[in-house]
Amino acid sequence: MRRFTRLATLSVLGGLTACGGFLPGGDGDGGFEDGGARDFATGGSDSGGSNGGGGVQAKFSSLYGDYFGKCGSCHAPAAPGRTADIETTLDFSTVATAHQTITKGKAMNLIGNHMDCNSVPFIQPTAAQSLIYAVVDGKARQVFDLAAAPKCDESAISDETVKVGSQPSPAFLGALKKWIEDGAPND
């Protein structure tokens, strides 16, 4: 290909005028492709901030504000991301509904590869056995093992953080673990 060595006129494919030849944008560091994950503050009436994580505490209101609130983009009635085949128990509309459904509810309406996790409670005495923890923490998901639901394992549990579009911080995961093991209080 001699294009590089030939700096004279080359054939032009179209009658372009000025304003062509340069992509919009000046000094952004945006990628050429889809730019990678966004960190949205979406969903719920108490829209969470970014997953800064630094100040998150092992209290449900803090967990909700830090990361769980984003789940309301899909897991809430009339949420913009709600599909017909979404899990139907969880409701992240508000702190209250989120706490209620997480602590009292079981997974329902899961289909396909995830259906073996139906009827599994979201919260168990330990984080390692809590479905709500396994869907946000990869390592926990890999070793998830519940005697009452042996098929609800690493194969069947989905990584919900992919759908949120951002990862929970290590501080969030630590706080969530502690909150679960503190009895999942409504605080």
Next chain:
Amino acid sequence: MLRSARLASLAWVLLHATTAHAGTGGLRAPERLTAGPSDQLLGQLAPSGRLYFVSNQNATTQIFAAHPGGGASPAFDEAADVTWPRISPDGQRLLYISFRSDAAGDLCLRDLATLERRCLTGEGTSEVHALWLDGGRSIAVVRRAGLHGDLQLRRIDVATGADSPLLDRNLASPAVSPDGRWLAYVPLERGGHHVGPGFSAHAGRAIEVVRLDGAAPGPPSRIPFDLPGASGFPAFASDGKHLYFSQYLNDSNFDGTIDGADHSVLFRVRFAGDGSADPLAAEQLTSADWNCQYPAPAADRLIATCQFEGALHVYSLPLEGALQGDWTTAQLLDEQATSRNPWERLLLLSRLVEQVAEPREKARLLREMVRLHLALGEFESAEFYTRRLQRFLADPEAAGLGAVLLELAAHRRAERALARGQLSERFVGDARARLTRLRAFDERTHPSVAALAALARSEIHDVIGEKDRAIAELASVAVAKQEEPLVLHTLAARSIALWRPLGDGEAVLGLLRALAEHPALSPRERIDYAEAFVREVVRGRPQPLRAALLDGWRGRVGGDSDIAFLIDVERRLADLAPATQEQVRVGVFDLYRRNKTFDRRRALVAATIDRAARQDNDYLLYQFAETWVSGLDRERAERRRAERLYRDVVLERAYIESARGEVPDARAHFFGVTLQTDSLEAHIGFIESRLREGKLTQGAVGAEYEKRFAGRPDDPVLRFARAWLLARNLPVVTDDAAHERVVGEVVAHLEIASRGLRGAPEIDHLLGWVAHQRWLRTAFAPSALEADTRYQLALDLARDNPRQRAPLLDGLAALQSSVGNHRLALDHFALREKLPFIDPAAELAHRLGKARSLLHADRDAEAAREAARAVLLVEKHPALARFRPLVLDRAALCHLAAADFAGALRRYAELAPLIENLPAGAARDRDRLVLRIGRAAASLGAGALPAALADLAAAEPLVDGGVPGPTPSRIQVRLRRATPEEARESYRILIVGLRAQVFRRQGDLPAAAAALLRRRSLIEQRLQRTDLDEDRLELALIEAQLAECAHRQGDPRAALRRVEAGLRLTDEWSRRTGTAQSDTGLALLRACAELHFHRGLPLSAYSLDLQGRLRKAHAELCASRNPQQEGERRRLGLYLTLLRLDGMRDGVR
């Protein structure tokens, strides 16, 4: 189906080689800075951050400057080719090479503020390259004195123009260090004594540096990089600590030479203050398949020109290149093992080889590099790394392997040279000599060396036609005894190349099976061969046979081997259909669950995704894309690919649901993608789905976005959403001022959006669409130009997305059609047809638009066929029923134009009852009018004269009764100044003309003449008002028709008067238009002559000089030599001869 095309590409992401520039893995893809179908190159970043580059988009090569808010335009107008832009250190001036006054090139300067031009050189010398020196006070220029003179580097003082020698040496691409102390360049040697380096030169394989801060330049130091190929275009980093350069590693264009025409890879080395650089420490920065060169390091990024997305474009990279500097060996190994792109793997291997210290591992990596280079046909690199391997290991096995590999590379290079014309006799002789050398590597040498040598001999025997020996050599290699992976991979390739053409599938399968279980290979490699085995089993077999074949092999392999596993996967997928999808899912998921290794799961998911994509089964696609990504550790390289696959699957699912009418789920899935990325495509899908649901107004959707992006008013996505919501209202904004206001708001939002979303085709698409709307509203031509530019840019950016390309091509076709560039529109229509149509209404618009353009391009028969397709489409889709009258009317018109009168009458027959069923009123009357006129013309053509007259008789009162003409578009209003009354006038002219033709056909010449006179009167009135030259020709034609009537009525003198009147009109037309001849004029002249020759009219009866006119017309036809007018030319020549003979006869008398 479009869906299939898109879904199939999803499998491609997982299964096959992906290019690094697509953002896969952790490699940092070059960030594209330019767009468009033309070439943009030689980018330079000014200290201000503004980009300058060379582009040929306006035919000549110009220097463009980017605008801060987006877009670019010529920095100045040289009115000639220019190149080699270089910004001064203070950013105030630009030097470049201009070809305006000197075809050999002049060094010129422009002040970037005032654009004042000054050239420092003139004719007599040829300037080639230039650069700033001394902080901008002087310029170094590579100059050639005379056509075949040597090159020299000269220093020119900018202020005084004083010119002094700097380095008397043939060189190219000089670069100077920021401190001004060092000059780097590519040394050149003349190709011959009499031919100068400008025409023939050999570049040195190394870069040279000389010191500049002495009284005279110091002696040159060579920096021979430890790389294959040749080096070029050195460039210093802005801090002087690195030297960047282009390296042409291989003969990628197979012309037998490594030079600037081959693919380039960018490298850099550390540059020490003493002018030395460690030639062994060259860091590879780019992938060879990106083909990047012209490095221009700026303070915080590297600007380069690359070619892997169509044309040449300017890109930006981190200064350290595509690989992240802090990656550990483990990360690099993970990326390398995961990558599907061989060049990407080579880039990663190049870094790994430097980082890894353990000798066996290093050797393994080097062997892998050799294997990849050989497979890619990059023989120079293969040889280079083979020698490095030999030096590194320095043991008999390495020496032997290396020797065999060198012979193999040399053989393959020689085989390639056959295609360039090397004589086969010499090739065969060299091959036999190679075989002799390879026989030295027998059983006494290391087993792996002996095996590799046998494989090499097999290949050579095969190529020179000695199949038996090739087979024997191959058979001598016992796969089970081999321990060297390189040998095993070579064995696999050789076996397939030899056995498959011979049809010996069993031999291929036997080998693949052995490799799938071979302990010397890694788990990934074994399963790759297992996949190849399964593919080979079913290759070329009809679907019904495949299950039985796979079952047969399943029984033979047994156990829990990789082959058994993959056969099980294949069998479970075999029956995939919508009705069985759940059953298939359960079966495949059961296998997934029971096989927990990464490689098996990866292979299972790949097979499932591939099959689901081919079958358009979004359910299975989604299930396994989600399962796959959920099971991968975030730290793994594969995780990024899996996330991308998942996003693509979700987006695809959204489209499928939207097409099915499952709008809420479509909306939700589009929304889901917007959570994960900045995909404007997903945002558009979400907004449109939201509105389609009907529960929210546009304002409410806008409010959702305002809430979502609260506190970030200039977020690019928010700005785009605002622009989108505003723009979609444009077609229904009736007030011109409001329309213009909305256009301005949309453009303002998009300018802000474009700053944060570089490379998003949706922005240019929307800008193009808005400009298109503006053109249709205002007929302001620059808007049409802007629309075309934006559409083209978006088309270039969306090159891999058929779903985005389709509406862009629709837009371009519609735009060009509206401007009247129908042939250009047809090009776009043709490209559009290569993509599927999802929406029947969109396809109908395409068919009708294409038919119209075909009609305007005088391709009437094709227009009729296209219109017929439109009719079939309407009949097939009940939802399009309301368009049936329009389509039938257009089809009838196309048939009419194609002289298919029977076809036209059929369409009118279908159309008539539809019109009669319309509600009474002006619109129906208008349609009746159009129908009657069209049907009359068709009847006339078909010879049904009474029917034609009846329709014309019924049409005329409709016009006279005040039926409104068609509402002209604003373009028609602005450009052609047509009004409804003028349209009615046209109908009258049409009706009268048709009536005249009917009377002519009936032989009622007085009636025909009367109608023609009336027609003439109407056109004369129009001519007085519009002064259109076309009407003059029309009047001339009427005179010709009146002449024919008079002639047929036996009155040649009256005919002559008409003909002469017609010629006066064509003369006026010629004078006004500057066109010498017209078909009407020639026909009239012919009639004039024939009245004399065939009707005996004496020349004295003529008021014009017949001979003179014939002579003039004949001369004009001789001058133009249009083949289509050859008959006419000969006829006129004959007439002139006859006149001359008449004259001679009269003279004799």
